[in-house]
Amino acid sequence: MLVTIFFLITFALGVAGFYAWQYIRPSIPFVEETSKDRIQAIKRLSIGGHEVASALTELIEKDGAGEWPPRSDHDNWPxxxxxxxxxxxxxxxxxxxxxxxxxxxxxxxxxxxxxxxxxxxxxxxxxxxxxxxxxxxxxxxxxxxxxxxxxxxxxxxxxxxxxxxxxxxxxxxxxxxxxxxxxxxxxxxxxxxxxxxxxxxxxxxxxxxxxxxxxxxxxxxxxxxxxxxMSELIRSSEETFFRMFYDLEVLALPIYCSMVQAVASYDSNDKLSTIKHLEAVSTHLRELLLVFYENVHERRISQSVWLSYIQGFQGWGVGRMIDGEFVKYDGLSGNHVLLFQAIDAFLGLDRYLTDEAMDRYIPYNQRELCLSFKKHSLRNKMKEGDRADARIEEELGKIVKQMRVFRAAHRTRVMPYLEQPAPERLPMTAGKSVLKGDTLNEALKLLDDMMATRLRETV
Ligand code: HEM
Incomplete structure (x- = not known):
């Protein structure tokens, strides 16, 4: 009897010790205080040869000039x-x-x-x-x-x-x-x-x-x-609208880093760390999406001025002959934002943008990062019956859910902006140029269908 109790206690201590070690072992840091710390941690992983970490490091070092969001100097030029x-x-x-x-x-x-x-x-x-x-x-x-x-x-x-x-x-x-x-x-x-x-x-x-x-x-x-x-209403709506896209990238950095860390810890069979990094992705994503929820509404960005004064400048809709064919280019869209592409890739979802659109509008190192996230997507690695993998799937599911909530909210929030009267122009979005469809309603229905399809694909 005593031997059995001794055996059970030893076994329980062993198991507890194993799990405690998973939490405290110094393989991959869980909490990185500053952007600099985070970038350094990813750099260390990239020096260790991790592919996704290398893609993120390359993006930050080259395109970001060592920082993310990218550092831009507008004064010290020749x-x-x-x-x-x-x-x-x-x-x-x-x-x-x-x-x-x-x-x-x-x-x-x-x-x-x-x-x-x-x-x-x-x-x-x-x-x-x-x-x-x-x-x-x-x-x-x-x-x-x-x-x-x-x-x-x-x-x-x-x-x-x-x-x-x-x-x-x-x-x-x-x-x-x-x-x-x-x-x-x-x-x-x-x-x-x-x-x-x-x-x-x-x-x-x-x-x-x-x-x-x-x-x-x-x-x-x-x-x-x-x-x-122009009026204060136009100027403040413009400022709020464009600042959102910069703020998104500020809040996206910890997400990119945690996604890389999640992949790296899974690859080193440290599944408890993977779960913690996925929890961090969820937490940071919640914070990031608030930028959208708190700004895309009438009090922050006026619906009466957005279509005419804010969106139009970023459109394009012209082109030129290339090798005997007319090629028309589009302007900007929220669909260019790296964060959404990176998360979709990390979740193993197919891309929203076509290959052609990626090559035209998304910088090479951003594309490479997304390809790398897709290649290493944890969802393709889950083993049935593995309890840690089940927890990982649960965490990934929470991220999917947040993306679904965002896509559903985006779909309803943006419509009033697109429905505003703008008699000076033909129906157009910056990202899709002059819209197809005989009436405004038909044109908007096509856009709504795109958003609805993406929502359905987010599973
Ligand atoms: C008044 C503001 C906005 C309007 C009217 C608007 C409108 C649209 C429309 C019509 C589409 C589908 C067509 C396309 O791909 O271009 C779209 C896609 C998209 N927009 Fe917006 N948008 C707005 C603001 C934003 C903001 C602030 C974000 C980022 C937080 C965003 C993120 C996206 C993304 C990621 C897509 C691609 C589809 C997806 O991944 O679900 N949009 N937007």
Missing amino acids: QALRPYKDIYLELIPLLSAAPPSLDDAVNTVRREKYRALMRKLLTERINIAVVEAIMSSVEAGNLSVLPRDAINGFYCCVAVCRHAYRWATIPVVKVAQLETVIDFPPELDAPWPYLQRYFGVTAESGNNTANVVHNFDPNGNRVYKINVG
Whole structure:
């Protein structure tokens, strides 16, 4: 009898000790206080050869200039590049008009005037040969001319100059929507292919990374605004709307890191750590989604001004002939946001965007990170009957649930913004350009179907 009790106590202590060790062993840290600590922890994993950690490290070091969200320097550029910023800022008060004219002829005159002025200033102040020399030096790897954070700032500047030239008046008007090809000033074309290659995207238009996430200086100030001379309602709605996308990436960093840690701990058979990192993903995701829930409503972003004054600038809808075929590019959409793509990939879901859209609008290192999350998705590794795996599945399920709640909320919250009257234009979203469908209702139904389908796929 005594022997049995002794055996049972020893066995129980052994089991308890094993689980306690799983919690305290120093393999992968659970709590990382600062972004810097988190980035360092991921770097250590990448040095250890972990593929997903390497993808995240590459993204942060190259595209982020060592930080995430990416650090963007909008001031310390070679003299030859500075006029781009000056010209955007000098001309921006002329871009928006209130109320927009419904007369095509008036709008055409306005647009021609804006474009002529931009062309004139660019010709007078930019030396294309010097710009190209700087860009090819950067391409050859000489980052002392234009360090990574300055490349990010410059990318943003050229992208927003191109969007300003493309529309040439805000709100977006029908005559502008009906254009198919635009002859850009050579100064706006010259640096673009270098920037496209540096970031690994092919679109003539900008994207969420260039136009929005890079549009904040290291002090958190938004640099290139759109509606500078307009009402307080328009300006504050614009600021709130675009700041959300930067704030999302601030709150996304701990999620990217915890997802990498979850994969790495699972690979080293440390399933209790995996569970803890998944819990951290859930906690941080809840906090991140609050950015959407707390901002996308009438009191923070006015429905009456969003469609006409805020969304339009980020659209595109023009293209050019490539190898005998007309290629049209779209503008920005929430579907460019890295966080949602990364979580979908981590959960093993198929992509929302097509391969073509990924190559056009999503920077190469962001695509690589998502591919790596997908390849290492824990959901493909779960073993039936394994109790720890069952707990892991449960945690993954909680993340899926949060994504479903977000997608359901997004679907209903965004509709009133898209339903607003905008008689100056044809129905359009920035990300899908002029919409298909004979009536506004038909066009919106197509968008709603896309969102409903994505919601159904989120399982
Ligand atoms: C008034 C604000 C917004 C409107 C009107 C809007 C509208 C839309 C529409 C129509 C789509 C489907 C078509 C497409 O893929 O482009 C879409 C997709 C998407 N939007 Fe938004 N959106 C808004 C704000 C946001 C914000 C703030 C976020 C990020 C928190 C976001 C994230 C997404 C994502 C991730 C998708 C891709 C579909 C998915 O993954 O579920 N949107 N949005």
